[in-house]
Amino acid sequence: MVSILGVGLGVAALLVVQTVMNGFGEEHRLRIRESFGDCVVIAKSPIEGPDVLIARLKADPEVISASAYTEGPALARRGAFSGVAFVRGTDPLATDQPVRQYVVAGSFDGLDDGRVILGIGLARTLRVAVGDKIEVWSPVMAEQAEKGKAPLPASLEVCAIVRTGFTEVDDRAAIIPLRRFRELWSLGERAHGVTLRLKDPANAVATAARLNVGKAGLNFIPWQEIKKNFLEAIRFEKTMLFFLMFIITLVASFSIGSTLFSAVIRRTREVGVLVALGAQRWHLVGLFGVQGLLIGALGTALGFLLTWGILYFREGILDLINSLFGNGDMVANVYQFSKVPLHYDAMDFVVAAAFTLIVTTVAGLVPALWAAGRKPSEAMRDA
Template sequence: MFQPFELAIGLRYTRAKRRNHFISFISLISMLGIALGVTALITVLSVMNGFERELRQSILGMAAHATISAFEGGLDSPDAVSELASRHPEVIGTAPYIEGEGMARRGGTLSGVLLRGIDPAQEPSVSIVGDRMVAGSLDDLMPGEFRLVIGVELARALGLAPGDKVDLMIPQASVTPAGLTPRFRRFTVSGVFEIGMYEYDRSMVYMHIDDAAALYRLGDRVTGLRLKLSDMFAAPRISREVADELPGFVYVRDWTQQHANFFKAVRTEKLVMFVILSLIVAVAAFNVVSTLVMVVTDKQADIAILRTLGVSPGSVTMIFIVQGAVIGLIGTALGLLGGITLALNVENLVPALERLFNQDFISGDVYYISELPSDLHWNDVIKIALLSLALGLLSTIYPAWRASRVQPAEALRYE
């Protein structure tokens, strides 16, 4: 008795057992449709957030937040440049590197690789490769020993294990009495890493920076310096400030210049998936429209009696808005429960399904990562809940308006 009149009648219509069971069935389908749409939206957006997080960690864990390089011929005096760059308070790590492309050969098997010469003492300050070793260590890379650390997928492709020999060829020629021959050197595999990103695990090869300098005949020069920043999202600003402090002609690039388009594409895909999956909720909302239209038709006599008792058209409108809102609220609540539960457990559910069906759903040689991650963002959950509730309320406007237009005399003529 303490409830508002329209709310009480609307809840009574929602709870009441209808004579027309078909209307009850359509109401149930509407609730389940909204719940399914909300569940799908939360789960898919959480998975896409997980993809973006894993890609950012993998790419920026192997690539650099920023790099300093010479325009041509290599960077002279890398120690002096590193000292100047480290003076910036937001530069938390620097490491020199030598980079180039090559070909790895073992027996009759060849594979293209990306060669990177590193200083094992400084590399952990700018990359995660030292933490992802499955065999050996970066400290095994000793100058003059010509040892390699390779990715796990490359090791499988060439059949390599720590202690095995592998030939590396680079696209630079050596002049010999027999003419020009490709430059190559035999290395020993001393370690294997696994980043979890197929592109790096299949093609990246590490060696000591002194061995790389000897192979590429760079002398004391290096390709450049890699920087790790305290805030990677401030990389453009920090890169400009570091460049202003460096003498001579150097080229400073940050990760947003190298990988910005990739992350923009991921965000665009996320937006498109949000719009597409929102259509599921919209279709369920149309079911609410049809449900309420049938309820209005079924309750015309009740509406007419209420009107004769002095109930205004606005109150009749609110009664059916309440009824439709309850359907949307219940469907949204069920969807939130299912979506949050699924998003929090999808990382365990997918491997279980792969084992059950003996099928690899996320193939590493097709996708950038080999596992299905999930990262639930509560702002996405709130956004989806508000969207679902808004669509539910919008779907009640026409049926409620139609109910308010019922004429008591017409409705009661044949009663």
């Protein structure tokens, strides 16, 4: 029973960590796609007449939507507080604006030529809230000042504040309408790039490569490439955690080995009698090996059940941990996730079950082979 519980806990630890890590990975991948698009089209210089390109891209069956964007650094200031803003010009009327769901104050729909949406970090730096006004100085204004002109900064009212969970976005983002950006940056009708939403984001690498064909000077970057290092880090983290959990399960299997070994020792006399009655070596190996397999199977089933239970009640468990250690809601504060994310991967369950069954069967076979190798006369005498 203790062995089954040990295996169950090992399997549950392995699967809970894997499933939550998968969840975090999936959530981060989604954030990357929502923040940067499924695919970004950029060029060495601003794209002339992006509407023609957008129309062509929209005609592709894999493309759901395409919209031009502009971006560039600017100085943002309010009174004595200032900061570097990474301003993004976007179409406020575009239907798919994922940033809408990250609005924590104000309203996205309030965005117009006189308004701006700020990342929460930048808003804190400037000490502003919704309704406050900030001044924005673009590099073009600095150039004008160099030529002796006296440009006035753009005065924009904060209409919304967003929190995406990406520090580099939240600490610097300032979103204004595309038209206003072009005006402040003197871009004319040009755009810095085009973001695409694809039907099958998982296949973005292939789609981007296909779309790029015949479009010299343009570079189609799928979302997997945009934050490649970050995604690699998540994958590496998952692999390392799997390795650690693997050791936990291995430790549990050693406990099975020792339990079965003591069971064999305890039953030394019976083992001797069985041999005296004609039991073959494989009988004993089968008997104790099957016991190991059974412990593994029941432990795996228990592990699956525990995994489901822990994940089902994960919010309550997390609340308990937070209340015990006083860390506040880490998931919300650090990761900006409303709840602990999950992503069930069938392969994780298959691997965990196969691994556990193999290890527990082997752990059962070792004492079985020892028992089978003993002389029955010794076994009966030692008992």
